[in-house]
Amino acid sequence: xxxxxxxTLIIALLGTGGATFVWTVAKSIIAFKNSAEGREDKxxxxxxxxxxxxxxxxxxxxxxxxxxSRRAAVLERVILVKLGPEHLPTPDPEPAPLDMEKNK
Amino acid sequence: xxxxxxxxxxxxxxxxxxxxxxxxxxxxVAGFLLLLSPVFATGNDIISIVMTWFLLVGGAFSAIGxxxxxxxxxxxxxxxxxxxxxxxxxxxxxxGYPQTPYIAWxxxxxxxxxxxxxxxxxxxxxxxxxxxxxxxxxxxxxx
Numbered sequence: 001x002x003x004x005x006x007x008t009l010i011i012a013l014l015g016t017g018g019a020t021f022v023w024t025v026a027k028s029i030i031a032f033k034n035s036a037e038g039r040e041d042k043x044x045x046x047x048x049x050x051x052x053x054x055x056x057x058x059x060x061x062x063x064x065x066x067x068x069s070r071r072a073a074v075l076e077r078v079i080l081v082k083l084g085p086e087h088l089p090t091p092d093p094e095p096a097p098l099d100m101e102k103n104k
Numbered sequence: 105x106x107x108x109x110x111x112x113x114x115x116x117x118x119x120x121x122x123x124x125x126x127x128x129x130x131x132x133v134a135g136f137l138l139l140l141s142p143v144f145a146t147g148n149d150i151i152s153i154v155m156t157w158f159l160l161v162g163g164a165f166s167a168i169g170x171x172x173x174x175x176x177x178x179x180x181x182x183x184x185x186x187x188x189x190x191x192x193x194x195x196x197x198x199x200g201y202p203q204t205p206y207i208a209w210x211x212x213x214x215x216x217x218x219x220x221x222x223x224x225x226x227x228x229x230x231x232x233x234x235x236x237x238x239x240x241x242x243x244x245x246x247x
């Protein structure tokens with residue numbers, strides 16, 4: 001066998017190995033993406049994203065509710081003042097101090 | 105994605121996994137040492153360097169896959185090892201034949217034999233891959 005033929009044979013072998021390696025890596029990645037584990041990862045990722053979106057929405061709603069509840073309380077007070085001082089709610093009487101002697 | 109268990113046993117053989125991983129690690133170490141050797145690096149051309157990289161990468165992939173019990177490691181690493189052993193056999197044969205033809209033939213037979221054993225092992229892993237690939241499409245409601 002001449003040197004040239006030998007070299008060609010070796011290069012062909014190495015090329016075949018390299019091409020097979022690339023093919024197997026691609027197949028493995030595709031198989032993993034389609035596998036149950038891959039799908040599980042994807043599902044967990046989607047759930048985490050959904051949770052984050054829900055938390056953002058909740059924070060937004062809380063801010064919104066807080067603003068309008070304060071505004072509603074102020075408006076209620078204004079209306080009651082306009083109606084007359086008798087419509088204003090009377091504050092609760094302060095509770096009497098506990099008689100410790102009696103409780104003994 | 106995991107490798108199937110041995111027939112009749114309830115859990116994968118730890119012994120087989122450890123021994124196989126150790127063998128692949130030693131092959132990867134051999135590739136690494138060949139790369140470090142200045143004689144090998146300067147005395148051989150690019151073919152030898154590529155072959156040693158095949159040993160290193162193939163051994164590392166196979167060792168990781170075997171240790172983790174995943175078919176993907178050996179599926180990707182074994183083709184490189186098959187080729188590396190065959191090329192190594194041919195190179196040593198070419199080098200040693202003029203001085204010691206019988207030893208050269210023995211080395212060639214040994215290394216090509218080992219290469220064919222890796223081919224057989226790869227064929228087994230390929231059948232595992234085909235099963236995994238077939239079942240991976242079922243129950244996928246994304247597509």
